[in-house]
Amino acid sequence: MRFVSLTIDGRQVEVAEGTTVLEAARKLGIEIPTLCYDNDLSIAGACRLCIVEVEGNNKNLPASCALPVAEGMVVHTNSPKVREARKIILELLLANHPLDCLTCEANGRCKLQQYCYEYGVKESRFSGERRHFAIDDNHPFIERDLEKCILCGKCVRVCQEVQGVGAIDYSGRGFDTKVATFMDRSLADSPCVSCGQCIYMCPVGALTAKPSKGKGRDFEVTKVVTTCGYCGVGCQLALNVKDDKIVGVTNVPDSHNQGYLCVKGRFGYEFVDDPERLTTPLIKENGKFREASWEEALDLVAQKFNEIRAKYGPDALAGVSSARVTNEENYLFQKFFRAVIGTNNVDHCARL
Amino acid sequence: MSTLKKINNFVELRQLREQLKKNYQESLSNEIKIIVGMGTCGIAAGANDVMKAIIDELQRRNINATVMQTGCIGMCAQEPIVEIIRPGEKRVTYGRISPADAKRLIEEHVLQGRIVEDLVVATFEEGHPDETNFYKQQRLVLRNCGHIDPEKIEDYIARDGYMALARVLEQMTPEEVIEEIKASGLRGRGGAGFLTGLKWSFAAKAPGDKKYVICNADEGDPGAFMDRSIMEGDPHSVLEGMLIGAYAIGADEGYIYVRAEYPLAIKRLRTALAQAEEMGLIGKNILGTDFSFTLHIKEGAGAFVCGEETALIASIEGKRGMPRPRPPFPATSGLWGKPTNINNVETWANVPIIIRNGAEWYASIGTETSKGTKVFALTGKVKNTGLVEVPMGITLREIIFDIGGGILKDKKFKAVQIGGPSGGCLPEEKLDLPVDYESLTRAGAIMGSGGLVVMDQNTCMVDVAKFFLNFTRAESCGKCTPCREGIQRMREILQNICKGKGTLEDLDRLETLANTIKDTALCGLGQTAPNPVLTTLRYFREEYEAHIRDKRCPAGICQDLLTYFIQPELCRGCTACVRVCPVGAISGEVRKPHVIDPEKCIKCGSCKETCRFSAIAVK
Amino acid sequence: MTNSIEDIEKADVILAAGTNTTEAHPVIATRIHKAITRHGAKLIVVDPRKTEIASKAHIWLRPYPGTNVAVFNGLLNVIIAEGLTDDEFISQRTENFEAVAEAVAPYTPEEVERISGIPAEDLIAAARLYGKAKRGIILYAMGVTQHSTGTDGVFAIANLAMATGNIGREGTGVSPLRGQNNVQGACDMGALPNFLPGYQKVSDPAVREKFAKAWGVPSLPDKDGLKLGEIMAAAYEGKVRALYVMGENLMLSEPYIAHAEACLKKLDFLVVQDLFLTETAQLADVVLPAVSFAEKDGTFTNTERRVCRVRRAVSPRGKAKPDWEIIVALAAKMGYEMNYDGPASIMEEISRLTPSYGGITYDRLEKQGLQWPCPDRDHPGTKRLHAERFSRGRGLFTPVTYKKPAELPDEQYPFYLVTGRILYHYHTGTMSRRVKGLNAIAPCGLLEINPADASKLGIQDGEVVRVSSRRGSITPAVRITDRVAPGVVFISFHYREVAANALTNAVYDPIAGIPEFKVSAVKIEKL
Structure with a gap:
């Protein structure tokens, strides 16, 4: 691999040939604002916020996400010219964007909001006609508010390039462009598989996880990184918790699942607070369950196990462990049967 | 149509050319030859009826003459055009021949040999058409347009068609x-x-076994039709150019991406392709060499942005026609990710003549940095609208006044918009600008x-400026923020200015x-879309200021x-204007001067058109 | 998995057999998609159903249900015949290849076509593709294992990988995709009748002694215990009298539910520990309320042997307790003290006694998971098994021959029934059926049937039919689709209302004890 050295904001850096200026800058810890860039998606070069000034190029301000480094290149990521152009781009986006941050689900994690703050964009010099669309809330998990969409295209790309579904794409041209399903139907009537990757990618509030709506914004929740309780891929995810309740699931990017989740991992947590949850031990009497204390229930189990072992031997007892509980619990379960009961009759449903 | 025979080698091709030349x-x-211009421009002006009238008349009178169709001759303002030799x-x-005129031509010129002077546009000696046809033109790319039947490969070959291909395959390496x-x-x-x-x-140097050549025939600029005319008038020149290019870069497959709005061009390309395939000029082992090439014609849906290389490639691949960032350039990663070379119709059509006459000859035409000729579609308020091919470096004044014949109704020239919606508007003081790439760019x-x-x-x-923004606003692909949102906002500012609501x-x-x-x-679409705004601001700022400061449109538009x-001094009180006013804004007594209520007036101009006494004025 | 999930993206050829990856392991399916679209990998799918990955496959082999072993043997037959074996790998790293070569010799493409219905030329094309791959990876799931010959299927796959040297390197390997979140961990932890944690044999006296000493008991039982299917049978026979079920819903997951129910009802005493009053819990004498993954700390081990942290996010609901606390309390009641501060200290004990988990501690798991074998604290974990040598030294080729499934369609029960999973639900639905949105998208279990069969039976899409086997019947609505071939029907086992396992056959693979869920014979009646 060949290496190229260049100067970014007065600092020398050496990176592999083919690296983009954006990546090279990140290597130096220089953060260039982006709305449409993601390192696992194809380069779109759509938002143009990552433009930089390259010495010797008097033609234009190239987008650093799509600009390969070149030997001896001198780049300015934050010059007055660049800042002014970024400001105008933000103003253009803002001119076509509802300013309802007060009630927006994305408040606090919205990148448009963040950059407007950073660049001191209070209002747009270019306000005028705005696009109007009805909110699509027919889908059980994903709500789409296209008026908030800034057309970064990340949802389109993740759906196509990662999920391989392609439920959405651009439709219309020019100022009337929008992201739509085939024939502009509701997302609920599309091939969408509800993975919610698009929500995760959305830099603004255009895509919302419906079950999380109104239950707490990003800065209000505690994120607990854990392992998904569904299939054997063991995806890492973050349970978003507010007031001792799970209110949503967000991605954990640096993980073996690359941050991606499926519908069950992202949305399948409601059972935790299902009203039918067992909240107390039950003992069956005359064919009917009654509530019992732990003390009573465990005494009964211990007594019965002891009786049966005494009468029929340890092998008259058996245990079925679970592929859903933790390693520690499986370990203790087999230890219980082997060390306490004295039988190897322990198995679990590995094969189902 | 005659059955075409496969040509197996260079000798056969040359023999055929000699034979066809001799026949011609x-x-x-x-033979008496009657040639009818049957490009889209001719057909739109009524050439089909003229053609039919000619054939009927010849039949009725039992006259033996060859009637031939040809592509656009370039004098679109004069269509339908008929030539008689x-x-x-x-x-x-x-x-401007009508079916009735056509009968006259047959009666007087064909039968009696008497030139019908009042209908003549030009005359010239056969064999030297290029010097005399349209003053100051130099027709290289359009050399065959008007001289061959575009649906006959024999006509093309008779005029040395496919000889350039033969030359490269026989005598030149791809590098050469x-x-x-x-x-x-x-x-x-x-x-x-x-x-x-x-x-x-x-593209030649890019690693890869599979490479493509593409002809960009997605001519999208409003008012530009040179590519269409070439495809309609001389389709084989495009095919031959692509064959040579494919050989040079090592491609074995090509696409012509042509907008579906060009049905005649598509038809003629398809005919040309079928003929070339039948004769073995396209296909496997062309002219007995190792070189093979297949060509597809892909119809585009007419999005302006598909003229952009990467959007065009996406469109051929069946995706939405949207540009992507470059690099990688198509030369290294183009169609289906393979090295791809894209040129437009006119570029490809230049290739055969360069090979035939040599680089040195070609480079002698034009300026230091801009070589050869350029075809322009001359439209707007000019007397001779049409296609003109001129050597690079000619001035705008020469094109507009010498070739174009000056401004319609001899009004005053104000500006010329060059380069389509992405181009700029140049004022009178730029009329002596030589037309070459660098000078035009410098002028904006x-x-x-x-x-x-x-x-x-x-x-x-x-x-x-607003007109062009309307176009680019609608034709932007919508992908990048500045183009999608910015053009809209520029347009809104212009709309306000035109309404008198603008500020400095x-x-x-x-x-x-x-x-x-x-x-x-x-x-490129977005990067050049502001050009009409920037050039008009640069050259006509005072006009903007008049709209803003004086709330006045100097041109009255x-x-x-x-x-x-x-x-009042001119009004006779005839009440004609009262009757046409759609909103009842005009009142007054009969035979006494009338008045217009400015509150009610919707400025439709009907009254002004109707008034026989020029009593209605606008300010 | 012998390799890691990331290896899928590094392979040039992916052979996916009996895995509906898109629905059962969706995030792994994204890797397959990326491998194809970004890196130009070729995909071969072996599946009787036209799943999403079958639609994306470059070569899709559609066998009759239950004929995998013949197909894999046939692939190896062609690979050997065309000289595509990795002879250096075979000679240096493996043994017993000759026996396998002999065993697969009868499985010519024509013979395999006769057995499986796969056109000979497709089989040959697939064999060439995998055989010529520089890096070939095999993914498989329960479409291979849930057969009475499941173990043979796995052996046949291992033979293929070893014969082509596709093991132990980047982008290669044999990858069983594990169905449940911690099925790997449950096995690793010795929730098996013949193994103590870390696959240490209960039959090995030294192992027993080590554990007995650590656990403070004089001895440990030395004979292999009963497998789940055998436990059920023993319960029926009165040999097993008490059963303690932790977090399983046998009444939906076991084959031949009517039989399972009869077994459970024979017990003197049944304890079920779960989140909900499941179909199984309803039969219990005592029900103990446990907590979900979100309410406790611990670890899960995923399909690529990666041990990852589970962290408590919310407090236990009601009086429910984490399973480990319940076990500790019950052990105490029975006079055995387990002294743990919490899951971290349990893991300390596990790592002391389990060599492959030797270096795994909670502080190391803080940032990200670790893949076992991880024998000591400085070991970075193992991405790829068998890189230098196989665990047993030389890789052992195991000759296998095709055997028919236990039950085949006949005149009375003319359809093959295949069961499996769908994207929107999980296992017996205890959790996922309680998620509103999932139920909105997939409210009921649908029987997939081919349009030709549907038209023969005169049934419409969405119509409710009776599906019966020799063991029971259910009445699902049908979905008419060419995802299944004529003569084959499919239903998922997630729905208690149309419990697929009312129909399935309680026959088991003799080695693994896995039930033959993928092949049983049913009839379909219009109602």
Whole structure:
């Protein structure tokens, strides 16, 4: 691999040939604002916020996400010219964007909001006609508010390039462009598989996880990184918790699942607070369950196990462990049967 | 149609050419030829009826003459055009021929040999058409247009068609071909003017077994039709150019991406392709060599942005036609990810003649940096609208006044928009600008694909800028922020100015925004879309200021800024205007001067048109 | 998995057999998609159903249900015949290849076509593709294992990988995709009748002694215990009298539910520990309320042997307790003290006694998971098994022959029934059926049937039919689709209302004890 050295904001850096200026800058810890860039998606070069000034190029301000480094290149990521152009781009986006941050689900994690703050964009010099669309809330998990969409295209790309579904794409041209399903139907009537990757990618509030709506914004929740309780891929995810309740699931990017989740991992947590949850031990009497204390229930189990072992031997007892509980619990379960009961009759449903 | 025989080698091709040439010469000396311009321009003007009238008349009178169709001759304003050549006599071009005129031509010229002077556009000696046809033109690319039947490969071969292909396959290595094109100085005729030979060398050097050549025939500029005319009038020149290019870069497959709005061009391309395939000029082991090439014609849906290389490739691949960032350039990763070379129709059509006549000859035409000729579509308020092919370096004045015949109704020239919606509007003081890539760019315009829209004194430049923004706003692909959102906002500012609601600060805002879009947009469409705004601001700023400061449109176009009033000294009180006014804004007693209520007036202009006494004025 | 999930993206050829990856392991399916679209990998799918990955496959082999072993043997037959074996790998790293070569010799493409219905030329094309791959990876799931010959299927796959040297390197390997979140961990932890944690044999006296000492008991039982299917049978026979079920819903997951129910009802005493009053819990004498993954700390081990942290996010609901606390309390009641501060200290004990988990501690798991074997604290974990040598030294080729499934369609029960999973639900639905949105998208279990069969039976899409086997019947609605071939029907086992396992056959693979869920014979009646 060949290496190229260049100067970014007065600092020398050496990176592999083919690296983009954006990546090279990140290597130096220089953060260039982006709305449409993601390192696992194809380069779109759509938002143009990552433009930089390259010495010797008097033609234009190239987008650093799509600009390969070149030997001896001198780049300015934050010059007055660049800042002014970024400001105008933000103003253009803002001119076509509802300013309802007060009630927006994305408040606090919205990148448009963040950059407007950073660049001191209070209002747009270019306000005028705005696009109007009805909110699509027919889908059980994903709500789409296209008026908030800034057309970064990340949802389109993740759906196509990662999920391989392609439920959405651009439709219309020019100022009337929008992201739509085939024939502009509701997302609920599309091939969408509800993975919610698009929500995760959305830099603004255009895509919302419906079950999380109104239950707490990003800065209000505690994120607990854990392992998904569904299939054997063991995806890492973050349970978003507010007031001792799970209110949503967000991605954990640096993980073996690359941050991606499926519908069950992202949305399948409601059972935790299902009203039918067992909240107390039950003992069956005359064919009917009654509530019992732990003390009573465990005494009964211990007594019965002891009786049966005494009468029929340890092998008259058996245990079925679970592929859903933790390693520690499986370990203790087999230890219980082997060390306490004295039988190897322990198995679990590995094969189902 | 005659059955075509496969040509197996170079000798057979040359023999065939000699035979066809001989046939043509013989036909000239013993047949009367009647040629009808059957390009889209001719057909739109009624050439089908003229053709039919001619055939009927010949039949009725039992006259033996060859009737031939040809593509656009270039004098679109004169369509339908009919040319008549009697053995040994001059070629006479007649313009604006009606079916009735056609009968006259047969009666007088064909039968009696008497030229119908009042219908003549031009006459010239056969064999030297290029010097005399349209003053100051130099027709290289259009050399065959008007001289061959585009649906007959024999006509093309008779005029040395496919001899360039034979030359490269027989005598040149791919590298030599690229060097030849480089040496000719040919630059891309689609817009940016990149050196064609250099571009080819990139695709040639790119690693990969599979490579493609593409012909960009997605001619999208409003008012530009040179590519269509070439495809309609001389399709084989495009095919031959692509074959040579494919050989040079090592491609074995090609696409012509042509907009579906060009049905005649598509038909003629398909015919040409079928003929070339039948004769073995396209296909496996062409002319007995190892070189093979297949060609597909892909119809595009007519999105302007699909003229952009990467959007065009996406469209061929069946995706939405949206540009993507470059690099990677198509030369390394193009169609289906393979090295791909794209040139437009006019560029490809230049290739055979360069190979035939040599790079040195070609490079002798034009200027230091812009070689050869350029075809322009001359439209707008000019007397001779049509296609003109001129050597690079000619001045705008020569094109507009010498070739175009000056401004319609001899009004005053105001501006010329060059390069389509992405081009710029140049004022009178730029008329002596030599037409070459660099001069135009310096002046704020671009060569583009070669649209020239001439505007007279009655044109409002703010309105013109707005017009082009309407176009680019609708044709933007919507991908990048500056283009999608920015054009809309520029347009809104212009709309306000045209309504008299603009401020001087708006001009600064407009200029800042225009420059930002130019600097930051993703593709050429966005980067050049502000050009009409920037050039009109640069050359016609006072006109903007008049709209803003004086609430006045100097050209009298912006309706919101106009006031209609009746000049009492001229008004006879005939009440004609009262009757046509759709909103009842005019009142007055009969035979006494009337008045217009400015509150009610919707400025439709009906009264002004109706008034026989020119009593209604606008200010 | 012998390799890691990331290896899928590094392979040039992916052979996916009996895995509906898109629905059962969706995030792994994204890797397959990326491998194809970004890196140009070729995909071969072996599946009787036209799943999403079958639609994306470059070569899709559609066998009759239950004929996998013949197909894999046939692939190896062609690979050997065309000289595509990795002879250096075979000679240096493996043994017993000759026996396998002999065993697969009868499985010519024509013979395999006769057995499986796969056109000979497709089989040959697939064999060439995998055989010529520089890096070939095999993914498989329960479409291979849930057969009475499941173990043979796995052996046949291992033979293929070893014969082509596709093991132990980047982008290669044999990858069983594990169905449940911690099925790997449950096995690793010795929730198996013949193994103590870390696959240490209960039959090995030294192992027993080590554990007995650590656990403070004089001895440990030395004979292999009963497998789940055998436990059920023993319960029926009165040999097993008490059963303690932790977090399983046998009444939906076991084959031949009517039989399972009869077994459970024979017990003197049944304890079920779960989140909900499941179909199984309803039969219990005592029900103990446990907590979900979100309410406790611990670890899960995923399909690529990666041990990852589970962290408590919310407090236990009601009086429910984490399973480990319940076990500790019950052990205490029975006079055995387990002294743990919490899951971290349990893991300390596990790592002391389990060599492959030797270096795994909670502080190391803080940032990201670790893949076992991880024998000591400085070991970075193992991405790829068998890189230098196989665990047993030389890789052992195991000859296998095709055997028919236990039950095949006949005149009375003319359809093959295949069961499996769908994207929107999980296992017996205890959790996922309680998620509103999932139920909105997939409210009921649908029987997939081919349009030709549907038209023969005169049934419409959405119509409710009776599906019966020799063991029971259910009445699902049908979905008419060419995802299944004529003569084959499919239903998922997630729905108690139309419990697929009312129909399935309680026959088991003799080695693994896995039930033959993928092949049983049913009839379909219009109602």
